[in-house]
Amino acid sequence: MAPSSAPEAVRDANARCARGDHPQRPADPRVVAFYDALTSTYPDRGPRATAPGSPWASAPLHAAADHIQMRLDEGCPDVVLETIERLAAELNLDLLDLQDGTVYPPPLRAAS
Template sequence: MEPDASAEDVGAAFELCRQGEHVDGAPHRKIADFYVAMTSAYPDRNTNGSPWAVTPLHVAIDHVEMKLDEDCPDEVLLAVEELAGKHGLLLFDPQGGTVYPPGAMTS
């Protein structure tokens, strides 16, 4: 998705993902780099005390789906926001339908 994608476009892509519809291929470099950085700080495999409600994280060509445990520390969300901005990625909050452009939450 482009950094200026609308909330409707991002929401539609999220719904396709939930239905199991994905573009085939390796993750985009920005996605792969974000995933490596995120899971270096907060592993998503074979770990107790993980901030993730679902593991491993779902990684596709154009997104990483992360479901945070409701009791995870605020620092995890701050790390997600910081790394998404660093890698030029949108953040989508499916609960509120809000899309945050790269760096919007850390400026």
């Protein structure tokens, strides 16, 4: 989605995903970079994805052209959340908390 997407647009996109309606387009390079960076530290496939200490409640992650859906284990360490937030900010991606519907846009960057 565009960096200026309104929170409701993010929630609407999630509702389309839940219905199985995914855009047929090339993957957003930012989403690919997010997935690659996150799963290089916290694999979502293979034996480490389901081993004790894995942050994932459900693996593999749902990956589409414009989003990654992550279901975190209840005992997920804070460092995992901090990594997700840092990567999303670095790549200018919104985060949607499905528990309460809150959309966390990337932080504003200071002009250089």
